[in-house]
Amino acid sequence: MTFSLTLSASDLLLLLPELFLTLWLCVVLAVDFSFKRIVQEQLAYLTILGVIITLACLAWFDMTGITGTLFGKMFVVDRMAIFFKVMILLATILVILLSIDYVHRFSLFRGEYYFLVAMSALGMMFMASANDLLSLFVTLEFATFGFYVLVSYLRDDMASNEAGLKFFILGVFAAGLLAYGISLVYGETGKLVFSDMSGATPTTGLVIGFLLIFAALGFKIGAVPFHSWIPDTYHGAPTPVTAFLSIAPKVAAFAILLRLFLVALATFKPAWALLIVAASILSMTYGNIVAIAQRNIKRLLAYSGIAQVGNVLIGLAAGTKMGTDSILFYLLTYLFANLGAFAVIMAISNSVGSDEIDDYRGLNRRSPFLAFAMLIFLLSLAGVPPLAGFIGKLYIFVAAIKEGLYILITVGLVNIVVSMYYYLIVVKKMYINEPLDSSPIKTTGPLRAVIYVGLAGTLVIGIYPQPFLDWAVAATLMFSNLIGPAASLTPPVTPFGS
Amino acid sequence: MLEEFSFGFPILSYLIFLPLVGAAVLWLIDDEDLLKSTTLGITLVELALACLVLVRFVPDSAAMQFAEHARWMPALGIGYHLAVDGISVLFVGLTAFLTVLVVIYSWDTIRNQVRLYFMALLALETTTIGIFVSIDLILFFVFWELMLIPSYFLIKLWGGGADRHYAALKYVLYTLLGSVFMLVGIALLDINYHQWAVTHHMDHVYSFDLLELLSVPIPLSQQILIFWLMFMGFAFKAPVFPFHTWLPDALVEGPIGMAVMLAGMKLGTYGFLRFTFPLVPDASKSEGVVAIVMVLALTAILYGAVVALVQSDFKRLLAFSSISHLGFVVVGLFALNFQGLQGSLLTMINLGFSTAGLFFMAGFLSTRQQSSQLSSFGGFAKQAPLLATFLLLIGMASIGLPGTNGFVGEFLILLGAFKAKWWFGAVAVLGVIFGAAYFLWYYERAMLGPLSKQVSAAVKDLHMREITIALSLSIMILWIGLYPSPFLRMMNGSIQALVDRLDRAKVASVDTVTHVPAK
Numbered sequence A: 001m002t003f004s005l006t007l008s009a010s011d012l013l014l015l016l017p018e019l020f021l022t023l024w025l026c027v028v029l030a031v032d033f034s035f036k037r038i039v040q041e042q043l044a045y046l047t048i049l050g051v052i053i054t055l056a057c058l059a060w061f062d063m064t065g066i067t068g069t070l071f072g073k074m075f076v077v078d079r080m081a082i083f084f085k086v087m088i089l090l091a092t093i094l095v096i097l098l099s100i101d102y103v104h105r106f107s108l109f110r111g112e113y114y115f116l117v118a119m120s121a122l123g124m125m126f127m128a129s130a131n132d133l134l135s136l137f138v139t140l141e142f143a144t145f146g147f148y149v150l151v152s153y154l155r156d157d158m159a160s161n162e163a164g165l166k167f168f169i170l171g172v173f174a175a176g177l178l179a180y181g182i183s184l185v186y187g188e189t190g191k192l193v194f195s196d197m198s199g200a201t202p203t204t205g206l207v208i209g210f211l212l213i214f215a216a217l218g219f220k221i222g223a224v225p226f227h228s229w230i231p232d233t234y235h236g237a238p239t240p241v242t243a244f245l246s247i248a249p250k251v252a253a254f255a256i257l258l259r260l261f262l263v264a265l266a267t268f269k270p271a272w273a274l275l276i277v278a279a280s281i282l283s284m285t286y287g288n289i290v291a292i293a294q295r296n297i298k299r300l301l302a303y304s305g306i307a308q309v310g311n312v313l314i315g316l317a318a319g320t321k322m323g324t325d326s327i328l329f330y331l332l333t334y335l336f337a338n339l340g341a342f343a344v345i346m347a348i349s350n351s352v353g354s355d356e357i358d359d360y361r362g363l364n365r366r367s368p369f370l371a372f373a374m375l376i377f378l379l380s381l382a383g384v385p386p387l388a389g390f391i392g393k394l395y396i397f398v399a400a401i402k403e404g405l406y407i408l409i410t411v412g413l414v415n416i417v418v419s420m421y422y423y424l425i426v427v428k429k430m431y432i433n434e435p436l437d438s439s440p441i442k443t444t445g446p447l448r449a450v451i452y453v454g455l456a457g458t459l460v461i462g463i464y465p466q467p468f469l470d471w472a473v474a475a476t477l478m479f480s481n482l483i484g485p486a487a488s489l490t491p492p493v494t495p496f497g498s
Numbered sequence B: 001m002l003e004e005f006s007f008g009f010p011i012l013s014y015l016i017f018l019p020l021v022g023a024a025v026l027w028l029i030d031d032e033d034l035l036k037s038t039t040l041g042i043t044l045v046e047l048a049l050a051c052l053v054l055v056r057f058v059p060d061s062a063a064m065q066f067a068e069h070a071r072w073m074p075a076l077g078i079g080y081h082l083a084v085d086g087i088s089v090l091f092v093g094l095t096a097f098l099t100v101l102v103v104i105y106s107w108d109t110i111r112n113q114v115r116l117y118f119m120a121l122l123a124l125e126t127t128t129i130g131i132f133v134s135i136d137l138i139l140f141f142v143f144w145e146l147m148l149i150p151s152y153f154l155i156k157l158w159g160g161g162a163d164r165h166y167a168a169l170k171y172v173l174y175t176l177l178g179s180v181f182m183l184v185g186i187a188l189l190d191i192n193y194h195q196w197a198v199t200h201h202m203d204h205v206y207s208f209d210l211l212e213l214l215s216v217p218i219p220l221s222q223q224i225l226i227f228w229l230m231f232m233g234f235a236f237k238a239p240v241f242p243f244h245t246w247l248p249d250a251l252v253e254g255p256i257g258m259a260v261m262l263a264g265m266k267l268g269t270y271g272f273l274r275f276t277f278p279l280v281p282d283a284s285k286s287e288g289v290v291a292i293v294m295v296l297a298l299t300a301i302l303y304g305a306v307v308a309l310v311q312s313d314f315k316r317l318l319a320f321s322s323i324s325h326l327g328f329v330v331v332g333l334f335a336l337n338f339q340g341l342q343g344s345l346l347t348m349i350n351l352g353f354s355t356a357g358l359f360f361m362a363g364f365l366s367t368r369q370q371s372s373q374l375s376s377f378g379g380f381a382k383q384a385p386l387l388a389t390f391l392l393l394i395g396m397a398s399i400g401l402p403g404t405n406g407f408v409g410e411f412l413i414l415l416g417a418f419k420a421k422w423w424f425g426a427v428a429v430l431g432v433i434f435g436a437a438y439f440l441w442y443y444e445r446a447m448l449g450p451l452s453k454q455v456s457a458a459v460k461d462l463h464m465r466e467i468t469i470a471l472s473l474s475i476m477i478l479w480i481g482l483y484p485s486p487f488l489r490m491m492n493g494s495i496q497a498l499v500d501r502l503d504r505a506k507v508a509s510v511d512t513v514t515h516v517p518a519k
Helices: A008-015 A016-034 A038-064 A078-107 A111-128 A133-151 A156-187 A194-199 A206-219 A228-238 A238-264 A266-292 A297-318 A321-352 A368-382 A388-402 A406-431 A446-463 A466-476 A475-487 B010-024 B032-056 B090-109 B114-131 B139-144 B147-158 B162-203 B210-214 B222-238 B246-253 B256-264 B267-279 B279-287 B288-310 B316-336 B338-371 B385-399 B405-420 B422-447 B462-484 B485-509
Strands: A068-070 A076-077 B065-073 B078-084
Touching: A008 A016, A008 A068, A016 A038, A016 A111, A038 A111, A068 B210, A076 A111, A078 A111, A078 A238, A078 A321, A078 A446, A078 A466, A111 A133, A111 A238, A133 A156, A133 A206, A133 A238, A156 A206, A194 A228, A194 A238, A194 A266, A194 B246, A206 A238, A206 A266, A206 B338, A228 A238, A228 A297, A238 A266, A238 A321, A266 A297, A266 A406, A297 A321, A297 A388, A297 A406, A321 A368, A321 A388, A321 A446, A321 A466, A368 A388, A368 A406, A368 A446, A388 A406, A388 A446, A388 B162, A388 B222, A406 B114, A406 B147, A406 B162, A446 B405, A466 A475, A466 B065, B010 B032, B010 B065, B010 B078, B010 B090, B010 B114, B010 B139, B010 B246, B032 B090, B032 B114, B032 B267, B032 B288, B078 B139, B090 B114, B090 B256, B090 B338, B090 B485, B114 B139, B114 B147, B114 B256, B114 B267, B139 B147, B139 B162, B139 B267, B147 B162, B147 B256, B162 B210, B162 B222, B210 B267, B222 B267, B222 B279, B222 B288, B246 B256, B246 B316, B256 B316, B256 B338, B267 B279, B267 B316, B267 B485, B279 B288, B279 B485, B288 B316, B288 B422, B316 B338, B316 B405, B316 B422, B338 B405, B338 B462, B338 B485, B385 B405, B385 B422, B385 B462, B405 B462
Parallel strands: none
Antiparallel strands: A068 A076, B065 B078
């Protein structure tokens, strides 16, 4: 395999968003070091400015249709990559806004916090573009390094340290699996790029290799049985980091999963579909059932997040163009509802100092706005129409029914009812129970901004989803050419003999 | 059936969204009296709009009238499609009518969180009207699910019983369980349409529009599957025996206003007429399906009536009589002939007046004795003659005495049932006898005889607002009872079209493959 590093200006153009963000991060770091007295809020807004410019750049890519590959297909820019990057950057902006009040709780290195958040985002942007096994490994680790530090950022808090340690050990373990899996796959096929692998014959080594890679990615998305780090890590990590962790790495990992399964493994769809179905059923059922017993809202969202990943996997199990559309769309709806819910959690935590669900009693009396926002977010997560989550679930279910995955659908539907139960418990505490302490809860500007964005996203996507659907459909359009032959190789099980 | 009329302005959208806008307006009002009168004003305007629809509705027509059509999510084939026909138009009027009465009833019976209560009530009206006028199945589903949220709060926050938290949660989870199955059925219809479209005009289109789905044939085996999936949704909501256990809890524990809306709006059975029968006619009339559903419905009639007989709490009695009445409605539906369907539809409307009316009565009783338990009453007619008179009249309608609306509906259902199979009718008649027994027995013990010690002399008869409610219900009961033809004429066209479709299905089911699409 020859590898040349002759880059032209037009090649670099494809890397522009990443290059710009890298430079901007250096500037942020330099500003932090040079001006000792700089207010950390200003650093936050400086970082956000950089992320927004990067977003604008991506929007320009999307509109002008700039696409291509770099470094011998290692790095790909297509509309799907852009979709995922936009989601990651949106999440980053919202998380930075969430952090502004929280950062005061850190005793040291407040400025570096923003740098680390944005650096993780940068790593995840690369993940969205990863198109071969090497870049898969490098970008995944790049993105995770930032999180290792961020999770244990509350130095004096035992829970945060524990969370950091667990996350680190399991993360490194997953990295080991990934490296081993990659070496097996490369050894069997001699190929690194996903699209070159599609014709490979399945050998034992190849199967084991892919299983290992799937396990490593399973850790990132938190699917059962690779979920064990999630509850403690979510619980112990600083809340904004939990919020970030609950959406961005999952989004990025799904970008890789889509490319891996629908490009490299397209021909083995009947084989891996079973694997995904199993992971999906386990994730939904386990996540929802355990969520019922939770007393801490962060843990509740951790388990509900496991269940939500199970839902997304339904789309992957369908393995069609429609399935991928639905995954993209679902992740988008999940982003708004989840980060909105975390914003409410932070507002309450800042004023009450606790994340126990019992402290949500009578929230409606203390802050009708927060209670209403939380209601909308939880109902969207549960999939109640006409909120965004409903359209997302509907889309995924339609895609799966089309492939005849009836058992999976039945389990998914029963799980919706189960999840409604624990979401309603929170709703009940907020609206029905008397408050223990009736002092009103104050929210600060940045938190309000995140809640407004979350509400707007949840309501607008729910009521008028068409542009977002179109965007998701267009994002996988390029991609459907890649999986096109696969679809004809494995004709979908049609429920109706036409 | 596929014809459509439009009206000059989007009156159905106004009907849906007026209460919702009204609920938002209530947010701005602080004064309690102004709050109540605003709500009353909104619901009266809504009623006027509904009456306009009823007056301008062309009777004896199967057409979809007042249609509004807009694209919503073309990628998924979801449209904003509203219309009414003979099946749904009366429900729109009924919803608007009952909401006004509930507002009047709640005037002085709701004392805490008044603003939130009326907001929830208006939201409930929006979703209920939405359910009745939606032609797009997803739009319908959206309102169907959305209805749970105001209902949940209404039962939970203003319910009287100690178990209202349990009842509210049970109601939501049960209905949700049913409706997720229904959603699968809806998705199957969509995919069937898609595949048919792909093979016929080589076009990747999806549709959840009832009228478009009707134009596509569905193989019998798929129809059966879709039937049972949709059946789950509608049976849980109706509720059809044995999915009824949430109903007594929700009706008894919830506030009267919620009980009126829940017992008065036969959403589940409406679903059968609106969606199940036209969409899957072959399955609806296949022998196995009819047999199973009939057995369930007949069981419900007898079970509900017998259990009602031994209740000492009036609200609980009404809940079980509701289950029994729903059994009647289902028997009429699955008789699958003109009389049966027409009788069922009319009975659904009738129950909106009589059962809902009896719940108002239960409310009047409870406000006087703080309970609807039999032990608190006895000889009550002496103390409150007006109340006793209205209770008797509305009760007679519920029994189905000639001259009241209940008679017309029940008679048609029995006629249809006998025509379908004699023993359907024979068993159903038993229900009528039991129905008379449980109501009259209760009435005798509670109202007649010597004045009980429990009843204090200070108990007053009905006051103006209560008389307004009772009187307007009585007028409707007697109107339909004595001169039903305007109401029957409104439904005739659509019912006839539905019967034709079902009959055509019989011919086609011999050779399903060549089933001729309606369009």
